Amino acid sequence: xxxxxxxxxxxxxxxxxxxxxxxxxxxxQATTMFWxxxxxxxxxxxxxxxxxxxxxxxxxxxxKDKFLINHASLTLSTLTVTSAHPEDSSFYICSAxxxxxxxxxxxxxxxxxxxxx
Amino acid sequence: AQSVAQPEDQVNVAEGNPLTxxxxxxxSGNPYLFWYVQYPNRGLQFLLKYITGDNLVKGSYxxxxxxxxxxxxxxxxxxxxxxxxxxxxxxxxxxxxxxLNFGKGTSxxxxx
Numbered sequence: 001x002x003x004x005x006x007x008x009x010x011x012x013x014x015x016x017x018x019x020x021x022x023x024x025x026x027x028x029q030a031t032t033m034f035w036x037x038x039x040x041x042x043x044x045x046x047x048x049x050x051x052x053x054x055x056x057x058x059x060x061x062x063x064k065d066k067f068l069i070n071h072a073s074l075t076l077s078t079l080t081v082t083s084a085h086p087e088d089s090s091f092y093i094c095s096a097x098x099x100x101x102x103x104x105x106x107x108x109x110x111x112x113x114x115x116x117x
Numbered sequence: 118a119q120s121v122a123q124p125e126d127q128v129n130v131a132e133g134n135p136l137t138x139x140x141x142x143x144x145s146g147n148p149y150l151f152w153y154v155q156y157p158n159r160g161l162q163f164l165l166k167y168i169t170g171d172n173l174v175k176g177s178y179x180x181x182x183x184x185x186x187x188x189x190x191x192x193x194x195x196x197x198x199x200x201x202x203x204x205x206x207x208x209x210x211x212x213x214x215x216x217l218n219f220g221k222g223t224s225x226x227x228x229x
Binding site for chain 1: 162224
């Protein structure tokens with residue numbers, strides 16, 4: 001149980017286009033999902049917290065107009081990279097929070113590799 | 118504020134030998150500690166966690182970790198390393214059930 005999927009797994013796009021990445025909790029409902037970004041050989045950096053039915057909370061330094069997050073349902077959050085540029089190329093990982101017990105555990109998706117040409 | 122330190126960029130160990138990947142943390146409240154493993158171009162795979170209770174936590178693939186409150190450490194260990202254990206390992210902490218704070222990662226290389 002507690003499986004999180006991401007789609008697509010890889011995407012290559014031209015500079016200036018927008019790309020949407022989906023994060024789905026397959027067998028549980030998640031009121032909260034998180035979006036992380038990982039550069040090569042570096043750690044995961046939290047970009048934003050996605051809350052179902054409300055606006056996302058962005059970490060300092062993350063442009064909310066560039067990285068649009070929509071948590072449309074209890075099983076789906078989307079991250080749209082608008083007007084993508086080569087510096088947006090990265091590995092994007094989402095997680096979904098399962099509320100159970102004293103700690104609300106996160107389950108991670110397999111990641112999406114974005115390459116902007 | 119919360120933070121995690123993984124002091125080693127890389128750990129090298131021969132197959133069959135014990136391995137240790139170090140992690141220390143800093144939180145203001147009670148820590149919830151996690152270890153994840155990442156293979157190239159893959160997402161994170163959960164290994165184990167400490168929430169409360171027994172300080173020695175056993176996880177997936179024969180890994181274990183010991184929570185040491187006085188030393189604020191949560192080192193990952195395995196008695197006998199396998200070549201297939203070679204990967205990137207992340208320690209993470211939270212004190213609120215909110216988003217995780219990850220260490221920079223430690224690359225483990227197990228040689229035959």
